[in-house]
Amino acid sequence: MIRFLTAGESHGKGLTVIIDGMPAGIPISVDFINHELEKRQKCAGSGGRMQIEQDEVEIVSGVRFGKTIGSPISMIIWNKDHSNWGDKMSIEKQPQEIVDSAKVTKPRPGHADLAGVQKHGFPDVRNVLERASARETAARVAAGGIFKQFLLTKNIEIASHTLQIGDIVVDPLAGGKYTFEDIQKTYENDPEIRCIDPGKSREMKQLIQRARMDKDTLGGVVETWAVGVPAGLGDYAQWDTKLDGKIAQAMMSIQSVKAVEIGSGIENAGKQGSEVHDEIHHNGQEYFRKTNRAGGLEGGVTNGMPIIVRVYHKPISTLYKPLQTVDIETKQSTKATVERSDICVVPRAGVVSEAMLSYVVAQAVMNSKNG
Numbered sequence: 001m002i003r004f005l006t007a008g009e010s011h012g013k014g015l016t017v018i019i020d021g022m023p024a025g026i027p028i029s030v031d032f033i034n035h036e037l038e039k040r041q042k043c044a045g046s047g048g049r050m051q052i053e054q055d056e057v058e059i060v061s062g063v064r065f066g067k068t069i070g071s072p073i074s075m076i077i078w079n080k081d082h083s084n085w086g087d088k089m090s091i092e093k094q095p096q097e098i099v100d101s102a103k104v105t106k107p108r109p110g111h112a113d114l115a116g117v118q119k120h121g122f123p124d125v126r127n128v129l130e131r132a133s134a135r136e137t138a139a140r141v142a143a144g145g146i147f148k149q150f151l152l153t154k155n156i157e158i159a160s161h162t163l164q165i166g167d168i169v170v171d172p173l174a175g176g177k178y179t180f181e182d183i184q185k186t187y188e189n190d191p192e193i194r195c196i197d198p199g200k201s202r203e204m205k206q207l208i209q210r211a212r213m214d215k216d217t218l219g220g221v222v223e224t225w226a227v228g229v230p231a232g233l234g235d236y237a238q239w240d241t242k243l244d245g246k247i248a249q250a251m252m253s254i255q256s257v258k259a260v261e262i263g264s265g266i267e268n269a270g271k272q273g274s275e276v277h278d279e280i281h282h283n284g285q286e287y288f289r290k291t292n293r294a295g296g297l298e299g300g301v302t303n304g305m306p307i308i309v310r311v312y313h314k315p316i317s318t319l320y321k322p323l324q325t326v327d328i329e330t331k332q333s334t335k336a337t338v339e340r341s342d343i344c345v346v347p348r349a350g351v352v353s354e355a356m357l358s359y360v361v362a363q364a365v366m367n368s369k370n371g
Ligand SMILES: Cc1cc2nc3c(=O)[nH]c(=O)nc-3n(C[C@H](O)[C@H](O)[C@H](O)COP(=O)(O)O)c2cc1C
Pocket: 047, 110, 111, 112, 132, 133, 134, 135, 137, 254, 255, 256, 257, 314, 316, 317, 318, 319, 340, 341, 342, 343, 345, 348, 349, 352
C-alpha cells in the first residue's frame, strides 16, 4: 500500500517527505517535481515568500539512475528563509531572552493557533503555527510529483483549474463546456488565476487587488479532474474502502478547505433524480455516458468517466487588518498577530488538490487487482 508522511516547520530547516510502497521501475524526473513546486508558489493572491525563495526538491533515497527502486522514497525541500530565523527556530536550547523575543501570544481566529495551544498547553503560539502553516503543502506537492509520474505510466493524468474566487464564478459551475485539455492549459495561459474564462479571470484578479487594498482575504473553489482512470477502482463493499470517502478525507485535509464535492453533488441535491443520473450506453465495444454529473464515481467505485472533485477554500485567516483576539499570557483583549500572508490562495492551491487526488488514485491503482 502506498503511504506518505510529511515533516517540517514553516521557518525550520526544511520540509521532508517519505513515500512508502511505490513500485520499482517508475521513471522519475526531478524537473517534473520542481515544476509542480513552482505552480504552488506563484499566483495573483500570493504574499511574497516566492520573492524570498524558490522551492527545489532534493531526492535523498529510493531513486537510482532516474527510476524508483522499490524502496522508500525520501525528499527534502530546504527552507532558504531559515537563515533569517536561526535563533527563533533553533533546535538547540536558547537563552530565555531569545525564547521570549520569539514568542507569539496573540492567536489568529481561523488558524490552529488557539486550538493548538489548548491541545498542548504551550505558552507560545509559534510552536503550533509553524507546523499548521500551509508551507507543509510544498511537501505534499513534491509527493504529488512522484504519484503523478507513476500515474502517467498508467495513462492517468490529473489537472485543476480555478472555478470561483470570492463571488466570481465560472459559469456554469457544473462544467461540461470545457475539456481536460482546456484545464491543463490554464497554468500556461493564465498562471496568475488559472481560470478557463479570460473575462472571469480578469474579474477575479480585480477582486483580489481590491481585497489586497482593503487588507482583506478571499476564498474560492478549485476543480480537479483525473482522466484515463479505469472503471473498477475503489470498492462498494466496505465504508473505509469506498474511493469517494478516501478522496473526501484527502482533499478535506488541505489547509483552508472546508467542503469537498464530487461531480456536481451540491447542485444535484436540489434537482430531481431524472435530471441528475448519467444514463448508461454501449457502443458495441464499451460502456459510455453522455454526462458526468456523478464525477466518475458510483457507489465508491470509479465508473470509467473522469473523476471530478471540487474543494471549497475559506478566505484565509491572517488579515492585515487583524481580528479581535485574546493574549494567551495576559488574557486581555487585543488584535491578532500578523504573519506575512497571502490574500487569496485559490490559484496556487490547485496543485495541492492535484497532489492529494494523485495520491488517492495511485493508492487505488496499486490496491486494484490490475495494479
Ligand atoms: C497553498 C496554501 C497557502 C496558504 N497560505 C496561507 C497564508 O498565507 N495565510 C493564512 O492565513 N492562511 C493560509 N492558508 C490557510 C491556512 O494554512 C489554514 O487556514 C490554517 O492552517 C487553518 O486550517 P483550516 O483552515 O484547514 O482549519 C493557506 C492554505 C493553502 C492551501
